[in-house]
Amino acid sequence: MDQPIIEAENLGIRFVRNRRRQLRLREMFIHKGGRHPDAGEFWPLRNVNFQVRPGDAMGIIGKNGTGKSTLLRLIAGVLIPDEGGIKVRGAVAPLLELSAGFSNDLTGRENVHLVGSLHGLSSAYLKRNFDEIISFAGEQCEKAIDTPVRHYSSGMKVRLGFSVISHLQHPILLMDEVMAVGDAEFRKKCYATIERLLAEGRTLVLVSHNENDLTRFCTRGLYFNAGRLEVDGTVREALDAYNNVVRT
Numbered sequence: 001m002d003q004p005i006i007e008a009e010n011l012g013i014r015f016v017r018n019r020r021r022q023l024r025l026r027e028m029f030i031h032k033g034g035r036h037p038d039a040g041e042f043w044p045l046r047n048v049n050f051q052v053r054p055g056d057a058m059g060i061i062g063k064n065g066t067g068k069s070t071l072l073r074l075i076a077g078v079l080i081p082d083e084g085g086i087k088v089r090g091a092v093a094p095l096l097e098l099s100a101g102f103s104n105d106l107t108g109r110e111n112v113h114l115v116g117s118l119h120g121l122s123s124a125y126l127k128r129n130f131d132e133i134i135s136f137a138g139e140q141c142e143k144a145i146d147t148p149v150r151h152y153s154s155g156m157k158v159r160l161g162f163s164v165i166s167h168l169q170h171p172i173l174l175m176d177e178v179m180a181v182g183d184a185e186f187r188k189k190c191y192a193t194i195e196r197l198l199a200e201g202r203t204l205v206l207v208s209h210n211e212n213d214l215t216r217f218c219t220r221g222l223y224f225n226a227g228r229l230e231v232d233g234t235v236r237e238a239l240d241a242y243n244n245v246v247r248t
């Protein structure tokens, strides 16, 4: 059997809630200068163990604030665990905050080159595929390609971002509610792209609240409740556990 491409072992991360406000208000009025060192600390994820095999499509399911995006950031290496560890055996294409890498003062054309090269696409590749990237992003982006991105709508930025990132050859794809931001036409394009990438044998980790998207793409599911992994099974089993909780 293949080695897991993602492997979490006793994974945990600790955050501090509202650090600056607590220091000011609590120190001044409640603790009169003294403050417990653990005040405001919490574990959005703890004791998490799971494995993802190459080619798996894994749905991450749970209510708001249960640590789903935090888990994707841990897989992407943007956050470092405080307990246990996460092994990722392959490069990660993060379809997370798709317009986050964009520089508002640069044009769409310049941003495609900037973001593409930051993710490792060569300038020769970007030149060769530029027209295709822009046409995938849609007519509005095509027309505004030499306009600074600050004048783009948020949907336009996301389309352009998705268009660049979907060209990455990375074996692992992380997606956080990407399909929720676009219009129906963009969603159709997203679906076709994800289907193509899965058919190529990529591994997908998808965070979504949309049952149709989850069952369309994912075979496996992880259900999180208050930072704990409660179900590691089929996507149906994970969704059933989630629905049982939200319907009661």
Ligand SMILES: Nc1ncnc2c1ncn2[C@@H]1O[C@H](COP(=O)(O)OP(=O)(O)OP(=O)(O)O)[C@@H](O)[C@H]1O
Residues within 6 Å of the ligand: 015, 016, 017, 018, 044, 062, 063, 064, 065, 066, 067, 068, 069, 070, 071
């Ligand atoms: N950098 C941070 N510092 C402190 N707390 C944070 C930080 N990032 C997230 N949190 C908190 O950690 C918890 C988990 O957040 P996370 O974004 O992972 O949840 P989520 O399951 O993705 O939620 P949603 O479904 O709303 O997107 C939340 O309580 C959130 O407020």
